[in-house]
Amino acid sequence: MPLNIEAARRVQERLAGRVVFLPLPPVEIVAGLDVAYVGDTALGAAVAVRMADLSLADRACSVTKSVVPYVPTFLAFRELTPMLRAYMKLRAKPDVILVDGHGVAHPRRFGIASHLGVVLGKPTIGVAKSRLYGVEKGDVVVDPETGEVLAKVVNCGGKRYVSVGSHATLSDAVRLVEDLCRGGDIYPLKAAHDLTQVMKKAWRRGALSHDEHGDSCP
């Protein structure tokens, strides 16, 4: 199943108008989402931790068939489903979600973090390891057309481009991400990525059941 680029673009352009910029409510629980692949199988992981002590609040996984290819600026059409399926299994719902990828620092102001935030109608923050769109001016990324600030560069084991997904403010997003920097990684995202790697090994051993069945977490 390829990917109808024209249709996908229209979806992004329309939903981009639903992105909301609001102060981030008090965060008690924060979650990190990530997706890994083994052939055409997508392995999604969601890890929720308590802001207070970073203790594990909950975790969930998803195992689905990957059907959409990766096309720059359309990452959500490939990874949103694996992420959502894992997220929905979380019993401890987070106050905010961290996503691997950009939020509004996107050509159409609708990266995967924004897509998730609009779909769930809750706070999301995009954290990417490299730039996708915009011009880097010091520790900020601005839109070359409007000059608007789209993201801020945060240092945590290398450059991290932090942008609002939805239902958050850039300053609040940056503050939260900086607070979660541990050992050169953003804790919740590192935890989700680690879980993803454990899933890959389990999957290769045939120790993971295909989604709709059991607790696909190793």
Place this chain on the structure above:
DNA sequence: GCGACAG
């Protein structure tokens, strides 16, 4: 036409 291009 050429270069850029999250994961």
Place this chain on the structure above:
DNA sequence: ATCTTGTCGC
């Protein structure tokens, strides 16, 4: 993202 182990350096 994924293909892939050990090795040099602090």
